[in-house]
Amino acid sequence: MVMTDAIAYLGPRLKEIRSKTGLSLREIARQLKVSPSFVSQIENGKSQPSVATLYALAKLLSVPVDVLFEPAGDPVAASIKSQDIDEVDRSNFDRPTEVWDISRARISAVNPNNRSIITMDSGVSWERLAATSEESVNFMEIIYAPGAETNKSGEMIFHNGFEYGYALEGELELTIGDLVLQLSAGHSMGFDSSIPHRFRNTSSGTFRGIWFVHGCSVPHS
Amino acid sequence: MVMTDAIAYLGPRLKEIRSKTGLSLREIARQLKVSPSFVSQIENGKSQPSVATLYALAKLLSVPVDVLFEPAGDPVAASIKSQDIDEVDRSNFDRPTEVWDISRARISAVNPNNRSIITMDSGVSWERLAATSEESVNFMEIIYAPGAETNKSGEMIFHNGFEYGYALEGELELTIGDLVLQLSAGHSMGFDSSIPHRFRNTSSGTFRGIWFVHGCSVPHS
DNA sequence: GCAGATGTTCTCTACTAGTTAACACTAGGT
DNA sequence: ACCTAGTGTTAACTAGTAGAGAACATCTGC
Numbered sequence: 001m002v003m004t005d006a007i008a009y010l011g012p013r014l015k016e017i018r019s020k021t022g023l024s025l026r027e028i029a030r031q032l033k034v035s036p037s038f039v040s041q042i043e044n045g046k047s048q049p050s051v052a053t054l055y056a057l058a059k060l061l062s063v064p065v066d067v068l069f070e071p072a073g074d075p076v077a078a079s080i081k082s083q084d085i086d087e088v089d090r091s092n093f094d095r096p097t098e099v100w101d102i103s104r105a106r107i108s109a110v111n112p113n114n115r116s117i118i119t120m121d122s123g124v125s126w127e128r129l130a131a132t133s134e135e136s137v138n139f140m141e142i143i144y145a146p147g148a149e150t151n152k153s154g155e156m157i158f159h160n161g162f163e164y165g166y167a168l169e170g171e172l173e174l175t176i177g178d179l180v181l182q183l184s185a186g187h188s189m190g191f192d193s194s195i196p197h198r199f200r201n202t203s204s205g206t207f208r209g210i211w212f213v214h215g216c217s218v219p220h221s
Numbered sequence: 222m223v224m225t226d227a228i229a230y231l232g233p234r235l236k237e238i239r240s241k242t243g244l245s246l247r248e249i250a251r252q253l254k255v256s257p258s259f260v261s262q263i264e265n266g267k268s269q270p271s272v273a274t275l276y277a278l279a280k281l282l283s284v285p286v287d288v289l290f291e292p293a294g295d296p297v298a299a300s301i302k303s304q305d306i307d308e309v310d311r312s313n314f315d316r317p318t319e320v321w322d323i324s325r326a327r328i329s330a331v332n333p334n335n336r337s338i339i340t341m342d343s344g345v346s347w348e349r350l351a352a353t354s355e356e357s358v359n360f361m362e363i364i365y366a367p368g369a370e371t372n373k374s375g376e377m378i379f380h381n382g383f384e385y386g387y388a389l390e391g392e393l394e395l396t397i398g399d400l401v402l403q404l405s406a407g408h409s410m411g412f413d414s415s416i417p418h419r420f421r422n423t424s425s426g427t428f429r430g431i432w433f434v435h436g437c438s439v440p441h442s
Numbered sequence: 443g444c445a446g447a448t449g450t451t452c453t454c455t456a457c458t459a460g461t462t463a464a465c466a467c468t469a470g471g472t
Numbered sequence: 473a474c475c476t477a478g479t480g481t482t483a484a485c486t487a488g489t490a491g492a493g494a495a496c497a498t499c500t501g502c
Binding site: 245246247257258260261262264265267271 | 447448449450451452458459
């Protein structure tokens with residue numbers, strides 16, 4: 001068994017993640033209700049936390065516990081850039097981190113009650129359905145409130161990659177290039193995202209769909 | 222937030238997962254190199270492990286550390302013990318990969334009544350949800366009849382690329398590497414397809430799910 | 443009956459999680 | 473310069489617990 005002392009990663013990894021949040025060591029200590037010196041000792045591998053504080057630590061930094069065992073230095077790539085994002089719903093998390101996620105597992109299973117959620121301005125939100133080590137791939141459930149649209153200014157957007165969708169419930173009007181099509185429950189589609197497009201929920205009910213965006217490394221231009 | 226002492230879940234949860242593996246408490250203890258009594262104490266919440274043993278425990282049961290903090294009784298993962306997956310034979314064409322992939326449209330919309338369907342002998346079928354110009358991408362609805370499995374021989378398969386899935390209805394048991402997890406309606410997951418895997422519908426109802434297989438350009442070689 | 447599994451609950455201690463204190467820096471403000 | 477008030481680090485110490493060991497009470501199957 002490989003059995004690299006994954007707990008040895010813990011200190012550096014922790015320090016790395018903390019620094020990304022911009023929180024000071026003392027601030028962490030205060031929220032955890034432990035002494036600052038102890039946090040330092042943990043980060044430098046001079047001491048180890050108990051499971052309780054480990055868990056609290058993960059919660060505080062809003063990362064799954066597992067990522068604390070990964071070697072430091074793993075890229076923390078946000079798959080979605082912040083330009084279109086007003087607000088990150090962190091009802092389940094206490095701390096701002098990168099928009100979506102640090103984890104880079106080869107296997108990722110997501111419980112519907114425990115998804116990362118991004119809330120867009122106009123009644124649009126995305127819930128991440130899986131987080132694998134693949135970059136430029138987003139697998140998510142998208143939700144359009146009645147009247148909500150991709151871009152309230154009415155402009156079309158385009159980007160590299162392809163986009164695929166399956167409608168779970170409700171209706172969504174897709175404008176792709178000069179084509180307009182209505183996506184209703186059970187219907188599905190896919191298209192080249194470099195074609196200018198816009199979505200809008202013209203119905204009176206919420207739209208929910210499974211979405212797959214792929215090859216979208218640079219969301220704009 | 223609920224913020225119940227999630228570490229309180231740890232004991233029962235651990236017991237639950239262990240029982241699923243069929244491993245005895247003493248066997249666990251032996252492999253962890255701790256005393257059986259201590260494992261018992263942990264499971265009954267009378268004591269707590271150190272981070273090191275916690276991590277070793279998760280590794281041993283081949284579950285991500287996080288699931289040990291989930292309340293016992295449900296969510297995601299069960300597991301089996303770590304046997305080496307030595308040799309996997311990818312016999313007949315079992316993957317959706319190169320089956321389709323002829324189309325060249327930049328936009329593709331599919332009506333549920335009008336899908337291309339491939340039916341496998343063993344109660345498994347795939348319905349194409351979109352057909353764009355992208356090669357090595359398959360977006361489909363998969364259907365597993367009760368008792369159906371990926372490969373009736375029980376062998377695992379693997380191939381390049383990644384695979385993502387969302388469960389619409391029913392239950393599907395996924396075996397990915399040495400990890401076994403149950404996918405039920407609303408749950409989702411993704412994984413590196415190069416990990417040997419097998420799916421099986423162990424329930425009495427039909428399973429339906431949205432599936433996305435991608436990057437599987439060279440399924441064999 | 444015995445031999446071998448299983449999990450549980452005591453008692454006990456070596457060790458460590460976590461503290462307090464003082465340490466050495468920075469950057470600003472007066 | 474001389475203060476704060478912030479940052480992280482390291483010693484010395486200790487109260488508490490991680491974990492061991494043994495004896496316990498089951499169940500099998502022979």
